[in-house]
Amino acid sequence: MRLRQWSRDVRLGFRFAFAGGREGWIRTLLTAVGVGLGVAVLLLTTAIPNALAERDERGNARSDMGFNRTEPERGDATVLVDTVDTTFRDKDIRGRALQPEGPRAPLPPGLEEFPGPDEMVVSPALKRLLESDEAELLRERLPQRITGTIDESGLVGSAELAFYRGGEGLGDRLDDGVIRLDRFGDPMVSTERMDPVLLLLILVVVVVLLMPVGVFIATAVRFGGERRDRRLAALRLVGSDSRMTRRVAAGEAMAGALLGLVLGTGFFLLGRQWAGSVEVFDVSVFPSYLTPSPLLALLVAVAVPAAAVLVTQFALRGVVIEPLGVVRTARPARRRLWWRLLLPLAGLAMLYPMVGNGRDGGEFNQYLVTGGVLFLLVGVTALLPWIVEAVVARLGSGAVSWQLAVRRLQLSSGTAARMVNGIAVAVAGAIALQMLFAGVDDDYTGSTGKDLTRAQMQVGVPEGMSLDATRARFEATRGVTTVYGFSEGYVGDRADTPERMASVTVGDCASLRELAALPSCEEGDAFVVRGAEYDTDTPAMVKQGRTLYFSPSSEDEPSHPVAWPVPRDLKEARSIPDPAGMRRGGILLTRSALPRAAVASVPGQLYLRLDESVPDARDYVRNTAAAIDPSVEPMTWVSTEENNRFSAIRTGLFVGAAAVLALIGVSLLVSQLEQLRERRKLLSSLVAFGTRRSTLALSVLWQTAVPIALGLALACAVGLTLGAVLLRMAAASVRVDWASVLAMTGVGAGVVLVVTVLSLPPLLRLVRPDGLRTE
Structure with missing residues (x-):
């Protein structure tokens, strides 16, 4: 009997949601849209692990790395592969040259047949780029005829730039980057242990990104709460008791949540399709990648309606619904502080045992990390209503707009706090993460030592080409101002x-002066370098009358060392940092001091200084290199290098933060519109009595600005505390990047400002005097 009564009350709540007139379905629609947006983000989040796994699986399936396998013998089922990657502006392009050695040669995934010598098969994104007006320089580098596109199975993302082209004569370069394969795919997928600090970063990123979504969903199910309570009061008037009204309210909330699940699934499907056409921070996916885990999707489907019911019941705990009205207009009881402080304290207690673990202290407990961060961020949502209530109760007089805003906040401080809870949680998490990233950045980002003021690119001289001829080609390239050329090898x-080896660098006097301080230099001179890094063999080897021997340029070449007697007039030079940031040692020779027979033992390297004012200077250099030898790809120098996993986590944070900020912005806008709709008659009454619209607009701005200022202040305090604890857990020194803290706070304030501006046009429409009309 009781179950049947409960079922009937819940069904009545469903009827109120969908058949309760205009007010009922507008409230249900607002709730459903809010919940739907949150559900879409949750489904997207549950799909991310599968998307990353798919990208890795596609990358492994097409892998042609030879160091994880034994090179097979030539046969009718082998293929030669040469890596011909290139870069266009700031976009990396994956390239491979293929030469089948028999009719059963394996095809890489995504190809139906091998391209011919002057043909290439490209990814759809690269085809669009090559056909665009801006790719003239790239077309010069990739002049082959396009005969097809790479299928989705051969790409890791929809926006990936990749190509396969036909190769010729690759067998002559088997020892120079070309490999022979009998199958594609990496047989030894890496199972490297995850760095504990990186795992900590991943856990915190996931919690920080998902927590605002949960706050948003909890806020969405309370849209239109005041009108709902007045409808429940009408139920009391016709004979229902308080328990029945709560069950009806639960049914109404569940109806909005279930409709939100449907809309959220639709939003997710639309977003999934859209995700296949965009690239964010150089990461792209195919729509098929974004398939949520069935178990996690089921968890979302169960958790969202359950959370909607729980939040609704929690919201009604302090409301007395009587037959003649809702007892909420009286002064509410003051919020208690003690239990709100327990949440962040519990979070700190869960994180404290792991302080000092660092990278060498073992794994971080995933449950304690997740729970500790979660409790700290939930503490923001618990403390903010108390802080808003305590502060607005003490606000005094001022302009009319200020008084209107303050009085409204004093009457409904909880509603104002709920509106900014999401942005406060997001900012607190972002500040903590920024501190953690900045604190461990030095461990995963290192300086390359390269002096970018002296050179910006480096390119090897192809085998069989003279250094002088290659150098002349680059000196004639647009955007190149200076070229330093060295030939580098070893003598034993x-x-x-x-037993001992010393490096040998050959070049003209101008180039050698980039490596060492020379007393004087003329063609034919030879120098021994002092003051180098890691050079202990040279002083013992370089003695007058001794004969040294040039080593062959490759270990696979027949050993025919070339003798070189140490000259009697060998000069001394002092090592200085070279363009790559190293202090070279060994021996420096001018061109004529190098034995002619040893020229092949010292391959050349060119270092290029560019005119940065020339657009696409680097692409002009790449085109020159491709014209000399298509297999040569110049190296672009950078000042720092970042760990790939660390960079991937940071990229994931940026992508997720962009999505969460967009969601928060939408949630704030919906909340603001819902608040304005509920206060339409009051605002219209003020206008009818002569209140200026500009005054009302300013009051709306103050009503948003005061809670958001308090929320951001609390977010800074909690974010700095959480960031300091996380840094201590990672065994890193605690330091605050105030510029980043201000930036995070400014982004949060900017989102609120944009939402306020967007809500002004609906406000001006709602405050017309005809808003007093009723039926």
Whole structure:
């Protein structure tokens, strides 16, 4: 009997939601849209692990790395592969040259047949780029005829730039980057242990990104709460008791949540399709990648309606619904502080045992990390209503707009706090993460030592090309101002199996002065370098009358060392940092001091200084290199290098933060519109009595600005505390990047400002005097 009564009350709540007149379905629609947006983000989040796994699986399936396998013998089922990657502006392009050695040669995933020598098969994104007006320089580098596109199975993302082209004569370069394969795919997928600090970063990123979504959903199910309570009061008037009204309210909330699940699924499907056409921070996916885990999707489907019911019941705990009205207009009881403080304290207590673990202290407990961060961020949502209530109760007189805003906040401080809870949680989490990233950045980002003021690119001289001829081609390239050319090799103290080795650098005097401080330099001079890094063999080897031997340029070449007697007039030079940031040692030779027979033993390297004012200067250099030898790809120098996993986590944070900020902005706008709709008659009454519209607009701005200022202040305090604890857990020194803290706070304030501006046009429409009309 009781179950049947409960079922009937819940069904009545469903009827109120969908058949309760205009007010009822507008409230249900607002709730459903809010919940739907949150559900879409949750479904997207549950799909991310599958998307990352798909990208890795596609990458492994097409892998042609030879160091994880034994090179097969030539046969009718082998193929030669040469890596011909390139870069266009700031976009990396994956390239492979293929030469089948028999009719059963394996095809890489995504190809139906091998391209011919002057043909290439490209990814759809690269095809669009090559056909665009801006790709003239790239077309010069990739002049082959396009005969097809790579299928989705051969790409890791929809926006990936990749190509396969036909190769010729690759067998002559098997020892120079070309490999032979009998299948594609990496047989030894890495199972490297995850760095504990990186795992900590991932856990915190997930909690920080999902927590605002949960706050938003909890806020969405309370849209239109005041009107709902007045309808429940009408139920009391016709004979229902308080328990029945709560069950009806639960049914109404569940109806909005279930409709939200339907809309959320639709939003997710639309977003999934849209995600296949965009690239965010150089990451793209195919729509098929974004398939949520069935178990996690089921968890979302169960958790959202359950949370809607729980939040509704929690909201009604302090409301007395009587037959003649809702006892909420009286002064509410003051909020208690003690239990609100317990939440962040519990979070700190869960994180404290892991302080000092660092990278070498073992794994961080995933449950304690997740729970600790969650409790700290939930503490923001618990403390903010108390802070808003305590502050607005003490606000005094001022302009009319200020008084209107303050009085409204004093009457409904809880509603104002709920509106900004999401942005406060997001900012607190972002500040903590920014501190953690900044604190461990030095461990995962290192300086390359390269002096970008002296050179910005480096390119190897192809085998069989003279250094001078290659250098002349680059000196004639647009955007290149200076070219330093060196030939680099080694000499040993024996012709066979030397015990000591010394580096040899050959170049003209101008180039050698980039490596060492020379006393004087003329063609034919030779120098021994002092003061180098990690050079202990040279002083013992370089003695007058001794003969040294040039080593062959490749270990696979027949050993025919070239003898070189140490000259009597060998000069001394002092090592200085070279363009790559190293202090070279060994021996420096001018061109004529190098034995002619040893030229092949010292391959050349060119270092290029560019005119940064020339647009696409680097692409002009790449085109010159491709014209000399298509397999040569110049190296672009950078000042720092970042760990790939650390960079991937940071990229994931940026992508997720962008989505969460967009969601928060939409949630604030919906909340603001819902508040304005509920106060339409009051605002219209003020206008009818002569209140200026500008005054009302300013009052709306103050009503948003005061809670958001308090929320951001609390977010800064909690974010700094959480960030400091996380840094201590990672065994890193605690330091605050105030510029980042201000930036995070400014972004949060900016979102609120945009939402306020967008809500002004609906406000001006709602405050017309005809808003007093009723039926």
